[in-house]
Amino acid sequence: MSDQARARKKTDAKSVPIPITVLCVAALVAFMVWWGIKSFGPEPELITEAGKKNNAWLDKIARESQGDFSKLAPEDQGLLQKQNFGHGVEAIKARYKDLGGK
Numbered sequence: 001m002s003d004q005a006r007a008r009k010k011t012d013a014k015s016v017p018i019p020i021t022v023l024c025v026a027a028l029v030a031f032m033v034w035w036g037i038k039s040f041g042p043e044p045e046l047i048t049e050a051g052k053k054n055n056a057w058l059d060k061i062a063r064e065s066q067g068d069f070s071k072l073a074p075e076d077q078g079l080l081q082k083q084n085f086g087h088g089v090e091a092i093k094a095r096y097k098d099l100g101g102k
Helices: 003-012 018-040 049-065 074-083 088-098
Strands: none
Touching: 049 074, 049 088, 074 088
């Protein structure tokens, strides 16, 4: 086979369009990044001792007040509002419902 025939044969062969190749490479890179983050990313935060104490305190006051914010002591109301960024009323109601209340 002559050199001209070989050159003609190479140009006649169908190749994958460049946009398709770029898209496949981008998808592969995106998959590898996702997999890397999933495998080696940050671990979920564990509840600390302070968090456990706070949850126990919130459970206790939710049961005592039966989810009614107005039944709480003023100190507890202030602390609850501070911890929940002004949403203490909703927080105590939600916690009481989570504990099986109305």
